[in-house]
Amino acid sequence: MLNRRSVLMLGAAAAALAMAMPASADDKPFNGVQISVLLEGHPTTDAIQKMVPEFKEKTGIDVAIEVVPEQDITAKELLEFSAKSGRYDVVQNNIIYLPGFVKSGYIVPLDDFLAKHRENFDKADFVPGYFNTNVLDGKVYGLPVYGESTFVMYRKDLFEQYGLAAPKTFEDIENAAKTISEKTDKQIAGITMRGQQGIQGVYVWAAYLWGFGGSFFDASGKSALATPEGIAALDAFTKVLKDYGPVGVANFGWEENRLLFQQGKAAITLDATVNGAYNEDPAVSTVVGKVGYVPVPMKSTSPKGGSSSLAVHSMYVSAESKNQEAAALFAAWATAKEQQLKSIETDPNSGVTSLSALNSDSFGKRYGAFKEGMIAAINAGNPQYLPTVEQANEIINNTGIAVSKALAGTASAADALKEADEANNAALAR
Amino acid sequence: MRPVAAASDPTRHFFQPIIICLTVASVALTLFVIWISLHDLSLMRAGREKFVGLDNYIRFLGDPRAMAALWRTVLFTVLATVIEIALGLAVVLFLDRDFAMKRLVRTLLLVPIIMTPVVVGLTWRFLFDPATGMANYLLSLVGIAQVDWLGSPRIALFSVLVADIWQWTPFVILLVMAALESAPTDPLNAARVDGAREWQVTWYVLLPMLRRALAIVALIRAIDSIKAFDLFYIMTRGGPALSTETLNYYGYIVAFTNFDISYALAIAIILTVFTNVALLTMYSVLFPKTGDR
Numbered sequence: 001m002l003n004r005r006s007v008l009m010l011g012a013a014a015a016a017l018a019m020a021m022p023a024s025a026d027d028k029p030f031n032g033v034q035i036s037v038l039l040e041g042h043p044t045t046d047a048i049q050k051m052v053p054e055f056k057e058k059t060g061i062d063v064a065i066e067v068v069p070e071q072d073i074t075a076k077e078l079l080e081f082s083a084k085s086g087r088y089d090v091v092q093n094n095i096i097y098l099p100g101f102v103k104s105g106y107i108v109p110l111d112d113f114l115a116k117h118r119e120n121f122d123k124a125d126f127v128p129g130y131f132n133t134n135v136l137d138g139k140v141y142g143l144p145v146y147g148e149s150t151f152v153m154y155r156k157d158l159f160e161q162y163g164l165a166a167p168k169t170f171e172d173i174e175n176a177a178k179t180i181s182e183k184t185d186k187q188i189a190g191i192t193m194r195g196q197q198g199i200q201g202v203y204v205w206a207a208y209l210w211g212f213g214g215s216f217f218d219a220s221g222k223s224a225l226a227t228p229e230g231i232a233a234l235d236a237f238t239k240v241l242k243d244y245g246p247v248g249v250a251n252f253g254w255e256e257n258r259l260l261f262q263q264g265k266a267a268i269t270l271d272a273t274v275n276g277a278y279n280e281d282p283a284v285s286t287v288v289g290k291v292g293y294v295p296v297p298m299k300s301t302s303p304k305g306g307s308s309s310l311a312v313h314s315m316y317v318s319a320e321s322k323n324q325e326a327a328a329l330f331a332a333w334a335t336a337k338e339q340q341l342k343s344i345e346t347d348p349n350s351g352v353t354s355l356s357a358l359n360s361d362s363f364g365k366r367y368g369a370f371k372e373g374m375i376a377a378i379n380a381g382n383p384q385y386l387p388t389v390e391q392a393n394e395i396i397n398n399t400g401i402a403v404s405k406a407l408a409g410t411a412s413a414a415d416a417l418k419e420a421d422e423a424n425n426a427a428l429a430r
Numbered sequence: 431m432r433p434v435a436a437a438s439d440p441t442r443h444f445f446q447p448i449i450i451c452l453t454v455a456s457v458a459l460t461l462f463v464i465w466i467s468l469h470d471l472s473l474m475r476a477g478r479e480k481f482v483g484l485d486n487y488i489r490f491l492g493d494p495r496a497m498a499a500l501w502r503t504v505l506f507t508v509l510a511t512v513i514e515i516a517l518g519l520a521v522v523l524f525l526d527r528d529f530a531m532k533r534l535v536r537t538l539l540l541v542p543i544i545m546t547p548v549v550v551g552l553t554w555r556f557l558f559d560p561a562t563g564m565a566n567y568l569l570s571l572v573g574i575a576q577v578d579w580l581g582s583p584r585i586a587l588f589s590v591l592v593a594d595i596w597q598w599t600p601f602v603i604l605l606v607m608a609a610l611e612s613a614p615t616d617p618l619n620a621a622r623v624d625g626a627r628e629w630q631v632t633w634y635v636l637l638p639m640l641r642r643a644l645a646i647v648a649l650i651r652a653i654d655s656i657k658a659f660d661l662f663y664i665m666t667r668g669g670p671a672l673s674t675e676t677l678n679y680y681g682y683i684v685a686f687t688n689f690d691i692s693y694a695l696a697i698a699i700i701l702t703v704f705t706n707v708a709l710l711t712m713y714s715v716l717f718p719k720t721g722d723r
Contacts, residue, residue, distance in 0.1 A: 397687050
């Protein structure tokens with residue numbers, strides 16, 4: 001059977017034959033070099049794996065790709081890094097870990113390598129908001145593979161039926177959720193969001209936190225969740241979910257939340273932009289074409305940061321790599337516009353970081369329904385949406401406990417956030 | 431079988447090297463773990479760790495989250511062990527007769543044991559799904575409102591307990607069944623001849639004969655329940671509001687979310703010591719030095 005990979009190989013071989021001059025060894029200074037790459041299980045990874053033979057054809061570099069689930073990748077990387085094993089030349093991760101990696105000397109700046117390989121690197125082609133999160137002290141440390149933001153998704157048909165306008169504020173969201181929940185006698189949840197303890201709940205609640213004018217830290221870098229803004233944000237978040245949310249929302253992760261909305265059992269959700277790709281996919285969704293996409297509201301007149309997220313996952317080159325230039329070349333090639341354009345064709349990849357891919361026809365055809373909402377969200381995306389300090393993980397975990405306690409009703413928002421502040425400051429002091 | 435004097439037992443050439451290897455490995459690893467737990471090793475600050483003495487252990491004593499997790503571990507272990515033993519024993523006594531399909535029933539009992547815990551966790555998570563799960567559907571048939579199995583901090587721990595009981599009671603049944611089948615029938619018949627009622631035979635003759643087997647199964651189940659991890663990880667992630675965070679799961683969070691390796695290993699050592707003390711106490715209660723066995 002002719003699978004996609006063999007077609008690509010044939011195409012690459014034909015292209016090589018068609019060239020008047022056979023490639024000589026001088027064109028391939030890295031011929032025979034082997035690099036190993038650690039990537040997250042994700043549509044972009046699937047796409048890159050399909051294209052890797054072309055990279056070998058072009059450069060002579062052998063690439064061994066290892067794939068692990070996103071939630072396990074950080075621990076794996078840190079174990080290899082701290083053991084100075086040099087096992088991976090290129091690793092992928094969320095940019096919230098970038099400062100910690102740089103500070104520990106685990107990853108190297110890429111500027112010199114990128115300057116040498118202009119043909120695979122066009123800074124102007126990246127979504128600026130995505131690219132800039134990879135720059136620290138003026139040096140480029142990573143290249144963005146995929147990114148996402150957050151927006152509000154609502155059921156246009158239900159809103160029309162009950163005479164509601166598209167939600168612009170947090171109050172609009174609450175009123176609409178109340179109306180639809182009551183009018184349908186709770187048959188349709190007014191709103192659904194992730195409530196599960198940990199990163200899941202925090203990722204969505206942070207939209208409320210920033211939107212109400214709160215922030216994770218104060219000016220001196222201390223944890224400052226239990227501010228009037230933070231408490232109001234947690235109260236608002238828990239109120240809508242308790243009163244108009246589905247049963248069981250306190251244990252909802254991304255999957256449960258997405259499925260409930262796709263099955264048409266909820267009227268509003270606030271979640272990642274990638275959910276748009278699922279809502280608009282007839283194979284898995286019953287609400288294709290019925291969903292409106294609007295930005296996350298902003299209640300505060302003097303916000304400390306945007307209320308939509310900016311999650312970027314990039315490739316980094318390990319400081320222990322013996323072939324840093326080949327590794328950087330791979331990262332540049334894998335994130336270059338040609339490859340990103342192809343990735344839309346082969347995999348459900350709505351998180352492209354290349355402007356050419358984002359503005360291509362094939363992207364518009366697949367994801368046109370939420371493209372505008374997504375780009376607006378990215379442009380307003382807050383690079384500090386989740387903490388990026390070294391102890392980010394622990395702080396998110398502590399905050400998640402506070403959100404979960406308030407949602408479960410075992411503590412008031414004020415007490416839960418005070419407790420989180422104490423735990424966070426203890427972590428920051430360690 | 432008469433015990434052979436150890437010195438002349440030819441099998442020692444096989445088991446002694448293995449025991450020596452295992453001892454060396456576990457002692458070396460334990461010492462290494464203790465050594466790390468006396469430092470402040472964090473994966474985010476590798477290479478900058480220093481010796482901190484007993485700080486991690488002192489931190490544990492002043493860590494309310496750890497104390498609550500320890501208490502939850504005890505609660506879960508006691509409940510899981512007691513219910514699984516009682517339920518397993520009841521099923522065994524019920525099955526203790528010859529009937530057609532006995533082999534088939536025994537084979538079916540094996541299914542939960544050989545299922546991967548991750549699959550068990552996912553299965554029960556689906557069953558407990560409030561909107562689309564089987565559990566609430568069955569309740570709705572008898573007119574009971576939706577129960578929030580995994581989203582309510584009062585219920586979540588018991589929902590995980592149900593999954594654990596489902597998975598491990600068959601293990602108890604199998605071991606107790608084997609003990610029962612190898613038990614002599616003469617004492618039972620003698621009691622019946624002497625006019626004892628059936629419940630008296632069970633209570634005064636049969637159960638004392640099974641005591642040893644039950645105690646061993648209880649020990650194994652208690653050790654496993656203390657270490658339970660997969661079901662918690664899959665079903666609730668320690669939530670909601672920490673209501674299902676056991677000490678083992680907290681140790682995992684400290685190690686692989688907070689990257690605080692030293693503190694995580696201190697927790698692991700405390701859990702190990704605590705477990706050993708608890709089980710030795712349990713053992714001495716179950717197998718008193720004096721007495722018939």
